[in-house]
Amino acid sequence: MTAKTNTKMDALVFIDTNIFLDFYRIRKTNVSMKYLEEIEKHKELIIINSQVEMEFKKNRQSVILESLAEVRKFDVPNLSVPMILNDTKTVDLISKSKNEIKLNKKKLTDRIEKILKNPNQDPVYKSLEKLFRHKSEINLSRENKLRFSIRNLAKKRFVLGYPPRKKSDNSIGDAINWEWIIYCAQKTGKQIILVTRDTDFGAIDPTESYLNDWLNQEFKERVGRRRKIILTDKLSQAFKLLKIPVSTEMIEEEQKVSQIIMKNKFQYPNYLENLQRIFEIETAISNLNKLSFPNISNNDLDDSKD
Numbered sequence: 001m002t003a004k005t006n007t008k009m010d011a012l013v014f015i016d017t018n019i020f021l022d023f024y025r026i027r028k029t030n031v032s033m034k035y036l037e038e039i040e041k042h043k044e045l046i047i048i049n050s051q052v053e054m055e056f057k058k059n060r061q062s063v064i065l066e067s068l069a070e071v072r073k074f075d076v077p078n079l080s081v082p083m084i085l086n087d088t089k090t091v092d093l094i095s096k097s098k099n100e101i102k103l104n105k106k107k108l109t110d111r112i113e114k115i116l117k118n119p120n121q122d123p124v125y126k127s128l129e130k131l132f133r134h135k136s137e138i139n140l141s142r143e144n145k146l147r148f149s150i151r152n153l154a155k156k157r158f159v160l161g162y163p164p165r166k167k168s169d170n171s172i173g174d175a176i177n178w179e180w181i182i183y184c185a186q187k188t189g190k191q192i193i194l195v196t197r198d199t200d201f202g203a204i205d206p207t208e209s210y211l212n213d214w215l216n217q218e219f220k221e222r223v224g225r226r227r228k229i230i231l232t233d234k235l236s237q238a239f240k241l242l243k244i245p246v247s248t249e250m251i252e253e254e255q256k257v258s259q260i261i262m263k264n265k266f267q268y269p270n271y272l273e274n275l276q277r278i279f280e281i282e283t284a285i286s287n288l289n290k291l292s293f294p295n296i297s298n299n300d301l302d303d304s305k306d
Contacts, residue, residue, distance in 0.1 A: 008243040009191060011228075012138060014047040014181050015039075016196035017055040019235055022257050023124045024063045031253040035235060036127040038244050043131050045242065047184050047192075049140035050147070051176045053132045060125065064116055138184045146183070153179045163212050164200035174200055178215070185223045192219075192229040193238045197261065202231045209233055233258060 023032040039046060115122035132141075140147055154175035158165065164174040178201075185192050194211070197204060202211040211219075211231040219229045232238060236254050239246045 009193070009228075009230075009241040011191040011193050011230075011242065012045055012047050012184055012188060013193045013195060013238050013242070014177065015052075015235065015238075016177070016194075016198055017052050017059065018197050019195050020052070020056050020128060021059060021063045022235075022254070024060070025066075025257045025260070026253045027256075028249070028253055031250050033123065033127075034247070034250055036124065038239060040127060040130055042242070042244060043134045044136060046131060047138045047181060048131060048134070049150075049176065049180050050132075050142045051140075051173050051180075055173065056128065060119075060122075061116055064112060137187065140180050150176060150179045150183065163214055164198065166200055174198065182219070182222055185219070185227060185229075189227075191227055193241055194229060194231050195233070195235050195238050196231070197233045197258070204233050 023036060026032045026035075115125070119125040132139075135141075140150060151172070154172040157175040157179070158169075158172045162175070164178055181192060181194065184190070194201060200212075201215065202209060209231040211229060216229070219227070223229075230241065234251075234254060236246045236251045
């Protein structure tokens with residue numbers, strides 16, 4: 001058991017869009033940047049595609065606006081003291097501190113507004129841009145002609161109702177991600193670590209994650225029974241499996257973000273979905289009407305019996 005724990009996993013990592021967006025939700029900037037530094041150092045292990053890039057850039061501003069709303073909401077309470085104490089040093093110090101807090105709040109608001117207007121002033125955006133532009137066989141960029149065959153396979157999944165797919169889904173984005181993961185596993189002979197909080201890929205429990213039964217079966221049939229695929233909602237867990245350095249602070253901050261997200265999903269079941277649909281519903285319906293489903297051979301998904 002110990003030997004297995006100490007062995008570095010020979011795997012590629014797929015990081016879902018919602019995990020990338022967490023770098024805006026982590027309250028300690030140094031922690032976010034540490035995660036991003038490690039991603040940059042190990043980008044040859046990261047499965048990426050233009051679908052994830054598009055989703056990140058589509059939702060980035062809305063997540064930043066959440067932070068801006070929190071900053072604007074914060075206000076310094078007025079302190080009312082008896083007139084006899086108005087000349088004391090303590091009251092004077094409190095007054096100066098209040099002014100300093102207001103000044104810093106203004107600076108923070110201005111900085112957030114700057115990165116909204118100009119992504120090149122956003123360290124998270126700039127770091128991930130290096131990943132999106134990285135040329136490798138596991139990056140399905142818009143210049144990669146394989147994207148057409150991957151999209152066709154994703155369309156077929158959509159029509160057949162295969163996971164990963166929500167009941168209300170009108171987009172093939174998750175299907176594109178899964179088909180690209182399968183392709184990368186087949187091409188490289190590597191194992192896979194899938195980092196997501198999206199329950200379309202499986203059951204997410206506070207202590208463990210379980211890949212969807214059909215996806216697990218499909219992975220074995222299309223990639224191989226000896227090859228592993230691990231589902232986790234923690235990037236720190238993926239780093240540990242790959243023996244990438246992870247500090248206690250990084251783990252704790254990621255856990256805080258995860259708890260907040262899960263709490264919101266529990267209290268408001270459609271919290272994330274509704275937030276996203278505000279920005280995408282009209283475009284998605286329009287695109288769905290334009291979808292064409294070309295003839296695909298029965299071997300494309302290894303499902304000739306379907």
